[in-house]
Amino acid sequence: MxxxxxxxxxxxxxxxxxxxxxxxxxxxxxxxxxxxxxxxxxxxxxxxxxxxxxxxxxxxxxxxxxxxxxxxxxxxxxxxxxxxxxxxxxxxxxxxxxxxxxxxxxxxxxxxxxxxxxxxxxxxxxxxxxxxxxxxPVVTLAAYKDFSIEADPVEVTDEQVQQTLENLRNQIAPWEPVDRGVLFGDLVNLTVKAWNDEGTELINSAKVDYIPQSKAEEPYPGFAEALVGNPSGKLDQIKLKSKSACEGVTLLGNAPVFEVTINSVKAKKLAELNDEFAKGVGNGYESFAALQDEIKNNMLEEKMRQSKQSHQQKLVDHLMSTASYEMSPLLIDQEVNRTLYQQAQFVKDQKISMEDYLKNIGMSEKQFSQRIREDSDYKIKRSLVLQELAIQEQLEVEDKELNTEIEMITSRNRSNTERKTMKKYFSSVSGRENLRQSLLEQKTIEHLSGKGWDQPESAEAPANDKPE
Incomplete structure (x- = not known):
């Protein structure tokens, strides 16, 4: 060779x-x-x-x-x-x-x-x-630039402002004694005893405050109604009807007998809605008109925020429903398993059984599993659609944007331990990339909504007459 x-x-x-x-x-x-x-x-x-x-x-x-x-x-x-x-x-x-x-x-x-x-x-x-x-996965978007969804118009009526003022007036009004029979919404001080048909004592409470409300079920259906109209003093025994028509009320068993003494009755003393009232709200307003403007501005701002959020949700849902997906079912299965594990940990932390948890939310195990699967499918597809849109629109989150967001998050009112923990998390590759992905989703949604979103139409522009 x-x-x-x-x-x-x-x-x-x-x-x-x-x-x-x-x-x-x-x-x-x-x-x-x-x-x-x-x-x-x-x-x-x-x-x-x-x-x-x-x-x-x-x-x-x-x-x-x-x-x-x-x-x-x-x-x-x-x-x-x-x-x-x-x-x-x-x-x-x-x-x-x-x-x-x-x-x-x-x-x-x-x-x-x-x-x-x-x-x-x-x-x-x-x-x-x-x-x-x-x-x-391969995601094919429909012609998203060709569709438009109108945002819901926003309006704050005088009646809504007035209702907010009434709620505010009621919140800050003091309780004052009244010499009359009990009305719904009063603050009554009671001494209450209750026993069942067998003579077993169920309640023995002295000088407890109670606000009767129509159709209240605590401490028993009909108890609040039995108080209405009675002035201070000891009442005749109150024997309520059987709870047979009040399914789910089990605290006191069947037809308890109440012995009640009304120690006092108080009602809210509502102030007049005027300039003096406005001066006593928060840090004080120069006039009642200034308070009205502030309330209307705040309500309008909140409604516009809700309208924008609803509009963005509709746009994303439309984008998802018109897209086509080629993806492994493994992705959904893994998200389902992850969510079920998190739910199990949550239930465990609440120190209740899964059976009791399902009863509390009114679902069978099958219904619960189906909901988790539907939610997982939605979550995965939403993420994929927004990722694809970001790619097509050449959107990205620069390091400068990311660092600014991290600084803002870590500088909020937190303890030193929390700040250290968060800084450590955001210094890791996974922490930074998770936040980057979240910011990119937000940016993509804003970009999408900007194509059909200017501002919600409002009946009138917000006033700027705020107190100095």
């Missing part, structure tokens, strides 16, 4: 030897419908050994084996003591995670979200697993 041919053969063998690691890891990619691939990975023992070594080092430092100092038992002794597959099972999560990420990088898979591995698709001898990988 000529020397040149020998060198070429030697080079081929050497290259094959150097790349044997890559050959041993066998991968298979299958394209599935709806933007998803199925990755199958087969590992040889030489691929698994580094993971087993790492698993051994983690475990040996935590266990004691007779005849060896802690952390010094050889690997074969640990395997014999714990079982031949113990190290492999302990290392399995690390194996799957790292090998999937390696495959995504080396195979140039455009992954979106987290891969999913079904435990039923994992075997140990030899190590083999399958992973579902969602690809980046």
């Amino acid at each position: 000529k020397r040149s041919a020998f060198c070429t053969l030697r080079a081929i063998i050497l290259c094959a030897f150097l790349n044997i690691k890559d050959i041993l890891v066998k991968r298979k990619l299958e394209n599935k419908k709806s933007r998803e691939v199925l990755l199958t990975v087969d590992l040889e023992q030489t691929d698994v050994d580094p993971y087993l070594d790492a698993s051994y080092k983690r475990i040996v430092s935590k266990i004691r084996i007779d005849g060896f100092r802690k952390g010094k038992a050889p690997r074969h002794i640990v395997e014999k003591t714990l079982g031949s597959n113990y190290l492999l099972e302990e290392a399995l999560e690390s194996i799957v995670n790292k090998e999937v990420l390696k495959a995504i990088e080396e195979e140039s898979i455009e992954a979106y979200g987290l891969p999913s591995v079904d435990p039923g698709d994992v075997s140990l001898d030899p190590v083999r697993f399958k992973a579902r990988i969602a690809l980046k």
